[in-house]
Amino acid sequence: MKDGRHLVWILDDEWNSHELEKSMYNQHGFEVKVTRSDKLEDDMPLYAPCADGVVAQVGFQCRADVIDKLQSCKVISVSGAGYNHVDIEAATQKGIMVSNVPDYCAEEVSNHTLALILTVTRRLASYNRKVREGKWDPLDTMPIHRLSENTVGLLGFGRIARMVAAKLKPFGVRILVHDDFVTEETFNVHGVEPVSLNDLLQQSNILSLHVPLTTETNNLINYERLKMMPRGAFVINTCRGGVINEADLETAIKEGHISGAGLDVLEIEPPSPDHPLLKMDEVFITPHSSYLSEESIDELRTRTTQAVIDGVHGKHLPYALNQVKTETKI
Structure with missing residues (x-):
């Protein structure tokens, strides 16, 4: 006082x-x-x-x-x-x-997550850049796969992830979830398949992260776990940057195992201008803006x-x- x-x-x-x-x-x-x-x-x-x-x-x-x-x-x-x-x-x-x-921005973040999924899987950033450069060729960004043929894995199943699941369903994707703190009844209500972390990684063509940053989740998505994912998979992160080991993500993309990533968060924000992920065409980054409206x-x-x-x-x-x-x- x-x-x-x-x-x-x-x-x-x-x-x-x-x-x-x-x-x-x-x-x-x-x-x-x-x-x-x-x-x-x-x-x-x-x-x-x-x-x-x-x-x-x-x-x-x-x-x-x-x-x-x-x-x-x-x-x-x-x-x-x-x-x-x-x-x-x-x-x-x-x-x-x-x-x-x-929960003030659950609608915004879930929408942003879908936008990132569509942007990277449909390779919209590459198309847009090439059109601006005067190149009009829809076949030069392959491969692009039908979304409904994909399995989407949600790591964490709180408010935002549940809205993401609901919004993904009309696309016809299979939805897997890993969250040790959610009941079987909740999974059933939302019509998703609960699996172990290893199964989530091994089966997900698109991995979307929805966990808080804790000592347990810090650098959880590292090189070893990225390599567990199917070749050509995508990673989406709208939670906290530290959940992904960014150097390992860069390596996995350069090796061709991970096709790309849609990131709204980074470990250090704002990143330095020479951050390697900023220079990668396979990575689409927004400035921690998914909450915004x-x-x-x-x-x-x-x-x-x-x-x-x-x-x-x-x-x-x-x-x-x-x-x-x-x-x-x-």
């Missing part, structure tokens, strides 16, 4: 305007301060000790050194679905709730803000990522 008002500290390198958030906070008597990463050291002693709530924009590192300085904070609201940039263990030890917004952004900002207001007032957070002992902070 600062000057008798609850203080919200927004850590954000992405958005330049926070008028929507400020309007909501002002209605509840909250003061708002925004910090960019290049000003963090200067702002930390000013706002960290008295912040009642913190907004952690995806990509802004909210690590233990920051959390340790939070003396009055009740809630950290992650502005997005991914939360690997927040040290949840450190927050839990400080008695701070952490909440995210996991006017509607999804408004929903994200509104729900992120509401989570801070509710958390500061001690209300239930439906998407809490941790459990803490309830105690009054002065």
Whole structure:
């Protein structure tokens, strides 16, 4: 609390305007301060000790050194679905709730996943480039296979993957799924085939990734696992870049075992201009934009803000990522 008002500290390198958030906070008597990463050291002693709530924009590192300085904070609201940039263990030890917004962009990401599948399997980027170069030859990008003849493997079967499965069904593809945390009943309801990870890799012509980045999933898709896939397979990633070992993906494509990849995420974003995958015609990359629409952004900002207001007032957070002992902070 600062000057008798609850203080919200927004850590954000992405958005330049926070008028929507400020309007909501002002209605509840909250003061708002925004910090960019290049000003963090200067702002930390000013706002960290008295912040009642913190907004952690995806990509802004909210690590233990920051959390340790939070003396009055009740809630950290992650502005997005991914939360690997927040040290949840450190927050839990400080008695701070952490909440995210996991489903605000499920429609957008599932649509983007399908767009990437169609773009790389139909080789649209190559066609477009060659037409621009004055080449009009539909046969110079073969092989292209009928989509319905493919098996699509979904690694992870949360909200987004379930929407991807529903949208793939009209194409007539076979859909395999691997997710150890989903019940048999859920697989049956969605009409997909649950298989082991090895079976998923060995049978999928198109592998689409839908898992969080954890110690278990970091570099999960490495050279060994890429080589398990059928020759000519494609890899689609709209979850987190670190799930794929990018050097191994480059090697597998150069060897001709993997035909191509559609990536919305990379391990380091933005990538360096000399990143090898940027120079490969077989790889189609978008700038971590699968979440984006006017509607999804408004929903994200509104729900992120509401989570801070509710958390500061001690209300239930439906998407809490941790459990803490309830105690009054002065």
